[in-house]
Structure formats: structure tokens, C-alpha cells
Amino acid sequence: MRTADRTAAAVVILIGVMAARVDASSLPHLGERLHRLLQQIPAALGADASAVDIGNLSNPVDLEQRLRRLLQADPKQARITVAHGQAHRGDFSIAATEAVAGNLLIIKGQADVFGRVTGNVVALDGNIVMHPGAVVTGDALAIGGRILDRGGVVLGEQRSLGAAEVVAGRSGGALSTALTNAAGLAGVLLTLGLLGFGVVLFARPNLETISDTVSHSFFRSFLTGLLAQILVVPTFGMVITGLVLSVVGILLVPFVVLVIPFLLLAAAVAGFLAVAHTMGETHLRRRMAAGAMVGSANSYRYLTVGLTGVAAVWLAWIVFGWVPVAGSVMFGAAFLATWLLATAGFGACLLSRAGIKPTFAGRYVPPEALTDEYLWATPQFGVTAVKRPGGPNPPSSRP
Amino acid sequence: MAGMLRGLPSLALAVFLATPASAQTLRDFDYARPLRGEHQLRAVIEFGAGRLLVRPGPADRLYGLALKYDAERFEPIGSYNPTAAEVRLGATSHGGGGIRVNRERALPQVAVVEFPASVDLTLDVAVGASDGTLSLGGLRIAALDLKSGASRTVVSFEAPNAGSCRTAQITSGAGELTITSAGNSGCRSWRFDGGVGAVTVDLDGAWPADARMEMNMALGGVKLLAPKDLGLRVTVSGFLAGFDAKGFARSGKTYTSNNYASAKRHLEVEVSSAIGGVDVEWK
Numbered sequence: 001m002r003t004a005d006r007t008a009a010a011v012v013i014l015i016g017v018m019a020a021r022v023d024a025s026s027l028p029h030l031g032e033r034l035h036r037l038l039q040q041i042p043a044a045l046g047a048d049a050s051a052v053d054i055g056n057l058s059n060p061v062d063l064e065q066r067l068r069r070l071l072q073a074d075p076k077q078a079r080i081t082v083a084h085g086q087a088h089r090g091d092f093s094i095a096a097t098e099a100v101a102g103n104l105l106i107i108k109g110q111a112d113v114f115g116r117v118t119g120n121v122v123a124l125d126g127n128i129v130m131h132p133g134a135v136v137t138g139d140a141l142a143i144g145g146r147i148l149d150r151g152g153v154v155l156g157e158q159r160s161l162g163a164a165e166v167v168a169g170r171s172g173g174a175l176s177t178a179l180t181n182a183a184g185l186a187g188v189l190l191t192l193g194l195l196g197f198g199v200v201l202f203a204r205p206n207l208e209t210i211s212d213t214v215s216h217s218f219f220r221s222f223l224t225g226l227l228a229q230i231l232v233v234p235t236f237g238m239v240i241t242g243l244v245l246s247v248v249g250i251l252l253v254p255f256v257v258l259v260i261p262f263l264l265l266a267a268a269v270a271g272f273l274a275v276a277h278t279m280g281e282t283h284l285r286r287r288m289a290a291g292a293m294v295g296s297a298n299s300y301r302y303l304t305v306g307l308t309g310v311a312a313v314w315l316a317w318i319v320f321g322w323v324p325v326a327g328s329v330m331f332g333a334a335f336l337a338t339w340l341l342a343t344a345g346f347g348a349c350l351l352s353r354a355g356i357k358p359t360f361a362g363r364y365v366p367p368e369a370l371t372d373e374y375l376w377a378t379p380q381f382g383v384t385a386v387k388r389p390g391g392p393n394p395p396s397s398r399p
Numbered sequence: 400m401a402g403m404l405r406g407l408p409s410l411a412l413a414v415f416l417a418t419p420a421s422a423q424t425l426r427d428f429d430y431a432r433p434l435r436g437e438h439q440l441r442a443v444i445e446f447g448a449g450r451l452l453v454r455p456g457p458a459d460r461l462y463g464l465a466l467k468y469d470a471e472r473f474e475p476i477g478s479y480n481p482t483a484a485e486v487r488l489g490a491t492s493h494g495g496g497g498i499r500v501n502r503e504r505a506l507p508q509v510a511v512v513e514f515p516a517s518v519d520l521t522l523d524v525a526v527g528a529s530d531g532t533l534s535l536g537g538l539r540i541a542a543l544d545l546k547s548g549a550s551r552t553v554v555s556f557e558a559p560n561a562g563s564c565r566t567a568q569i570t571s572g573a574g575e576l577t578i579t580s581a582g583n584s585g586c587r588s589w590r591f592d593g594g595v596g597a598v599t600v601d602l603d604g605a606w607p608a609d610a611r612m613e614m615n616m617a618l619g620g621v622k623l624l625a626p627k628d629l630g631l632r633v634t635v636s637g638f639l640a641g642f643d644a645k646g647f648a649r650s651g652k653t654y655t656s657n658n659y660a661s662a663k664r665h666l667e668v669e670v671s672s673a674i675g676g677v678d679v680e681w682k
Contacts, residue, residue, distance in 0.1 A: 061474050147429075157479060162429075
């Protein structure tokens with residue numbers, strides 16, 4: 001026997017069994033009851049029916065999503081059933097003399113309650129109207145509708161989750177988003193540029209030392225910056241704890257709380273400006289080496305070119321940042337690149353003690369190298385120097 | 400190839416113009432429970448962003464919430480535990496974090512929470528980047544715990560508390576906090592933990608008994624608006640905490656108002672502030 005035939009047979013048998021329980025007094029409602037019975041058939045059959053539990057209505061958003069998924073999967077919702085209750089499609093009314101035992105789910109219709117429901121009532125995309133004398137002993141939930149009190153009583157909780165109201169975005173679309181992002185970036189870079197010009201004006205040697213440190217010891221600077229980022233919070237905590245434990249140092253806590261973050265911020269900004277300086281200097285020197293006319297090469301120009309390079313990193317995000325997934329990826333990439341640069345700059349700032357010590361700036365020349373021979377570019381070390389007669393480090397095999 | 404490159408700007412512009420304006424979704428959520436003889440209620444209110452209003456409501460409802468929320472980023476909170484007599488109300492962000500930082504893109508979320516005047520209410524309110532107004536006058540406040548983030552919050556007691564308030568604990572982050580008619584609250588013990596925001600406390604109202612107020616401020620300032628019939632004793636501690644001692648007699652770190660002995664009600668204020676100052680203004 002095919003599945004459809006088996007289902008049809010089961011339906012006939014079930015109707016026969018149920019019909020035997022219908023007495024003559026209920027004949028006027030026979031059609032309605034038969035309709036309800038037919039709707040309960042899928043549950044009775046248990047043939048892959050999708051049961052919904054509306055016993056707990058504390059999370060209406062989840063319930064709505066589940067119901068809509070079921071409706072989407074089966075638009076005729078013939079197989080949606082309710083645990084300890086019943087489900088109906090379209091407008092549904094409970095007469096004043098009628099009592100419904102268990103939970104009641106109304107799908108895409110209004111629930112007019114005149115009688116009594118011993119359980120919860122849920123309406124999806126419809127109102128629940130509590131008419132005079134109506135009683136719902138459980139909770140009531142209207143999803144995409146409202147609970148209208150016309151004199152009835154809901155003994156439990158009342159919830160209504162209104163229909164979604166789509167509000168036009170204030171951003172004005174991609175162009176506006178791009179312009180907003182561009183304006184934000186321009187503002188940040190302008191601020192950094194002004195700060196950078198101030199640093200060049202008043203602390204140019206320090207900036208150049210940090211910049212040289214980035215240039216000559218980039219990997220070391222990055223590792224230092226990374227380590228500093230990891231250790232900054234524990235160190236800060238230890239300093240505060242130490243001051244508090246020392247009792248006398250408690251007086252210094254407010255200063256430390258203010259000064260250390262300020263110094264860290266200054267180091268980060270100075271480091272980032274130094275990285276921009278390095279980028280600009282490298283770029284311009286390469287162009288000059290290639291014979292291009294670049295005008296005057298000075299720190300102001302290096303900073304401007306470097307910050308423009310940083311802006312170029314963010315350009316892709318500005319233009320295509322509105323694209324749902326790619327925009328986020330671009331933002332992440334630009335952020336990562338900026339973080340790498342900032343970390344290296346921060347580390348260089350720490351390594352050079354804010355541009356005071358040029359130890360890692362590639363400027364260190366050992367005293368023994370400062371000879372006439374050094375000036376003539378004669379190697380003092382290495383294979384060439386060793387082979388030279390009378391060199392500073394004669395091989396041990398020499399007599 | 401050169402032609403393709405020349406056409407690229409035009410293509411980018413066309414893509415910009417073809418993109419539809421972004422749309423966001425606002426939803427309404429109403430939640431209420433009828434009053435069925437309950438005498439006490441603990442209400443936990445959480446509201447991340449928007450405008451929050453807490454006020455007295457109909458006498459036949461244990462609580463009521465009318466919420467308008469950004470359905471893309473938040474979901475409503477509405478659950479009641481009858482065993483603990485505790486209700487949770489408000490809106491929480493999906494995944495537990497994240498609000499629209501760009502205020503231009505933030506939807507106007509609004510939450511109105513109402514309670515009856517007949518129930519002893521323990522309020523536990525946490526507001527984030529919100530404008531909060533707690534009109535608690537006339538309610539039976541048993542205890543108040545308010546955590547206010549980067550918000551502008553006003554707590555007012557327009558009418559005397561019909562109940563008996565044990566404590567009021569208020570934590571303010573970077574926002575602006577104003578309390579009006581604090582005397583009507585009837586709370587005998589107050590505690591403020593402030594961050595960098597400004598706190599203004601209007602001490603007006605019908606103080607049912609002497610009270611104590613403890614204020615721990617980091618960088619923010621405290622302004623006390625005191626009625627002339629209230630006796631004040633202020634103890635200030637802090638490295639850079641300043642105090643305007645006009646109308647006070649000083650004894651070490653303690654400042655006693657000149658009307659303290661004759662005042663019917665007294666308020667002991669202990670201020671611990673790192674940098675912020677205390678300013679008392681007599682009304």
C-alpha cells in the first residue's frame with residue numbers, strides 16, 4: 001500500500017472513531033468540530049509533524065522565528081501542531097459557552113475569545129481580542145499583532161510583539177557611508193599631521209631617531225611594541241599595587257593613574273608619526289635615487305607622504321566599506337596593517353627612549369672604526385681586513 | 400586595458416548610486432502581568448541604548464513594559480519568576496554586546512516601565528548609553544540599585560516613598576547623574592560610586608529619618624543642593640578633593656553645617672574622591 005493510501009485509510013478510521021463520540025446536542029457545531037478534528041489529524045498520525053511548544057512564552061522572538069521557519073518550510077502549515085493544545089489557521093473564534101482545554105495557536109488570523117481557554121493563547125500575524133466574559137487562564141502572546149482588551153481577562157502574562165517597522169536608514173546608502181568614512185579618516189589624518197608638524201618643529205631630532213630605529217630595526221621594534229602591549233596592563237597594575245602597599249606611595253597613585261596612560265598615548269602617537277616619517281622618507285629617497293624631481297626633501301614632506309600612504313591603506317575600506325562581508329574584511333585588513341605600523345612605532349619609541357638613545361637607529365660606529373682608513377672606506381673588519389698585512393686582527397696562523 | 404582603467408571611476412560611481420539606502424527595523428514589544436495579590440517585587444531592568452522611563456503605573460498591573468527596540472541589534476527581555484517574585488525587563492543586544500556607536504545610525508529605542516504603587520519594589524536598573532528618567536515618586540521603593548554607564552540619568556522622587564527604603568546604591572560611569580528630592584526616597588543609606596561623570600544630588604524632600612550618604616568618586620565632581628532645614632556633616636577624604644566650606648564649621652576633615660544642632664533631620668555625607676571636588680549649595 002502506498003503512503004498516501006495508508007494515510008487516507010487512517011483518516012477514515014480516525015473520523016469514524018471520533019464521530020462515535022459526537023452526541024446529537026452538538027450537531028450544530030459538528031462542522032466546526034469536524035474542521036478542528038481534521039486539523040488535529042497530522043498530530044494524531046504522527047507522520048513527521050512539526051510540534052511547537054507554546055507552554056513557555058518568555059522568549060517570543062525565538063518562538064516567532066520557529067513558527068516562521070515552519071511556515072516557510074510548509075506554507076500550508078498543515079503539519080504544525082501544538083504540544084498539549086491545538087493549532088488553527090485563519091480567524092478563529094471561541095464561543096461564550098465554549099471552553100478550550102490546553103494551549104491554542106492561531107496562525108495568520110485573529111483570535112476572538114468569548115469563552116474560556118485553559119492554557120496559553122498565541123496568535124501569529126493577528127490580534128487576540130478578549131471579549132467581555134472571556135478568560136484565558138494562561139498567558140497570551142500576539143506576534144505581529146496586539147492584545148485587545150474588550151472586557152476579558154488574561155490571568156497570566158500578556159505579551160505582544162508588534163510587526164516590524166522598517167525605518168529608512170539615515171546613512172543614505174553607500175555614497176553617504178563612504179563620504180562619512182572618508183571624512184572621519186581625513187579628520188584623523190589631519191590631526192595626526194598637525195601633531196606631526198608640531199613634533200617636527202619642536203622635537204625633530206627625537207622624531208628622526210625613532211624613525212631611524214624603525215627603519216633599521218623594524219622587527220626588533222615590532223617585537224618590543226608587541227611585548228609592551230602585552231605587559232602594559234600587568235605592569236600598570238603592579239605599579240599601582242606597589243604604590244598602595246608602600247603606603248607612602250598612595251599619594252602618588254592619582255598622578256600615576258593620569259600620567260602613565262598619557263605617556264603611553266604619547267609614545268604610541270609619536271611612534272606612529274615616526275613610522276609615517278620613515279615611510280615618507282623611504283619613498284622619497286627611492287624616487288630621488290631613480291632620478292625623479294621631488295622638490296625639497298624634509299621631515300614635513302616625509303610626514304605628509306607617509307600619512308598619505310597610511311590613508312591609502314584605508315582607501316579600499318572607504319570606497320567599498322558598505323559591501324556586507326568584503327567591507328568588514330577590508331576594515332580588518334586596514335586595521336591590521338595600521339596596528340602593525342603602530343606597534344612597530346611604539347616599540348621604536350621605547351627602544352630609543354623617546355628618541356634619546358640612537359642605539360638601534362643604525363648610527364652606532366665603534367671608536368676603532370673612526371680612523372683615516374675608515375674615512376677612505378677601507379674595511380676594518382671581516383675577511384678583507386684580515387687578509388691585509390698588519391690588520392687589526394691577524395690570523396692566528398700568522399707567525 | 401587603458402580603456403577599462405578609464406571606465407573604472409564611472410563604474411564605481413554607478414555602483415554607489417545603484418546601492419539602495421540601508422533600512423533598519425524597529426519593533427514594539429509590550430509585556431504586562433496583572434496584579435494578583437503580590438506584595439513585593441524585584442525588578443531587574445537592563446537597557447543598553449535609547450531612552451528609558453520608569454514611572455508609576457496602573458494599580459491593577461504588577462508591571463508593564465512598552466518597548467520600541469532595534470530588532471537588528473537588540474532583543475526584548477520580559478520574564479517573570481513567580482517563586483522569586485522577580486521580573487526581568489528591558490532590551491539586550493544580540494550576543495551580549497555592541498551598540499550603534501554612530502549615534503546618527505542609532506534607532507530611537509524607547510522603554511517605558513511601569514509599576515503599581517502598592518507593591519514593595521526592589522529596583523535593580525542597569526542603563527548603558529541611554530537617557531534614563533526614573534520617576535520613582537509615589538512608589539514603594541524598598542531598595543534601589545542603579546548602574547549608569549555613559550548615560551544621562553535623572554532619578555526623581557516627586558512624592559514621598561510610601562514604603563520603607565533600606566538602601567540606594569548608585570554606580571555612575573562617565574555619564575551625568577541627577578537625583579532630585581532625595582529626601583522623599585526615605586532611603587536611610589545611600590552609596591554612590593562615581594567615575595568621571597558629574598553627580599548632582601538635590602537633598603530636598605521629606606526625610607523620614609536621619610540618613611547617611613557615602614560617595615566614592617574617582618574624577619567626577621559632586622554637587623549637593625541642600626535645603627536650609629537639613630543638617631549636614633560632610634567628611635571629605637581624597638588627595639586632591641576640594642570642598643567649599645561656606646556655611647560649615649571645620650574640624651579636621653569633617654565639615655559640620657552651622658544649622659546642624661537645630662536641624663530636625665541630619666545627613667552624614669562621606670566623600671572619598673581622588674580629584675573631584677564637593678560643592679554644597681544651600682537652597
